[in-house]
Amino acid sequence: MSAEKGLPWIIKYRPKSLKEYVNQETAVAIITSWIKDWEKRAPTKKAVLLYGPPGVGKTSLIEALANDYGYEIVETNASDYRRRDDIYRKVYNSAIQGTLTGRKKLILLDEVDGLSSTGDKGGIEAIVQLITQTKNPIILTANNAFHPDLKPIRDLAVMIELKNLNQKHVLTVLKIICEREGVECEDAGLKVIYEKNRGDLRACINDLQSIAEVYGKVNEELATELTYYRDRELNPFDTLRNIFTSKYVWQSRNAISHSEVDTDTLIEWLSENIPVQLTDPEDAYLAFQALSRADVYRGIIKKTGNYDFLAYITEMIGPAISFSRKKTKFKWLKYNYPSKLKMLSETKRSRELLNSSLQKLSKRLSQSTSKSKKDLLPYLRSIYRLSPPHFVQICRSYGITVEEAAVIVGDKQVEKAFAEMAAERQEKSAEKAEISRTQAKRAKGRTSKKRGGQTQLF
């Protein structure tokens, strides 16, 4: 018991066996018959695609199944197999090798729908190959199994859906947990938790633990006050206020997970408003230190693509900032819109124009846009300074528009140079037309004179 103390209840009370797995009878029947076919080495399909909303019990079902049938789970998360090579490195050998040690292996590829959004087709092809060649059962999980990119996997797998548990079953699980933890609970309180989480059992258990561990009981009043509606997202102002006022780690984490803005944007909001809210310099110093660590992890994720660091970011911008407020008294203040985001939205159009012009240049010169930006733009600017007509000529030959040209040189006057060039061209073409008209007239005159001569001759 003591080893389990402090464990999140979602882990502590994960069903150890299918017997403890509540509801979902159809899914349990299909997956059991599939694993029994594997036991006879005669599965019709070698993989199962288990899908359903978050927290509905996918992982729990797999673990219970593995326990009951004596399988060791070889697990990989989406972030581990984004590229084809990752799949070969992480699971291929386990999948195609038989059971040398006598331990049966169950290959689990979690969150395959994460692959489609990365557009990494190599990953999906590698999974298809893995399913075709595997000697061990494979279970894939997804929240959205019907993404078009996942079709090749769907064709090879037994599709099993897990639906949200209804109120009766959620309350059954919550009551069992309360009983084992010795928590006094009222049905009305548990119903509020269910309502707010809309059948997401994991979220229900988390909410139950966060209330019960602090207050030792769960009733309607506490549940109403301390839980959020899962689909009610916090705007950036409320997110910040909740972070700065959180007294417990879970409150602060909740503020982040319920925020309607992503962590990148939240970092901007915090960096603008930490000095607004935390007026004590030491508090602000601690908060900025946490924020800069979050920024370091953000950089690591961008560089390595390893999303495991996302959890560190949440801890830094959530609890670490909440607990930085040691001396400052909380005041209800108006937060500022991040100046960086303001600047980015103001300059969005010019950035788009610069990008499109760089793409045109790079395509024609067969070089990267960054190289064009670094090497070419300074020259174009100098040419414009020295001779605007030449600059306009270059732009025209590369298909660069007036608007794009104005962004390149940072001067709206470039329009004048374009207009002058257009007028000059028009003048020239009018002149040309005039010349050809006169030439045509002369030619006509000559022919009629000739004709006149010929008539005279006859």
Ligand SMILES: Nc1ncnc2c1ncn2[C@@H]1O[C@H](COP(=O)(O)OP(=O)(O)OP(=O)(O)O)[C@@H](O)[C@H]1O
């Ligand atoms: N049918 C069930 N019977 C008993 N407990 C369940 C059941 N389904 C889920 N749970 C409980 O809910 C928690 C969350 O379930 P689980 O982690 O399996 O969800 P999930 O569908 O894998 O979520 P995600 O897709 O977000 O990873 C588990 O820890 C377990 O305690």
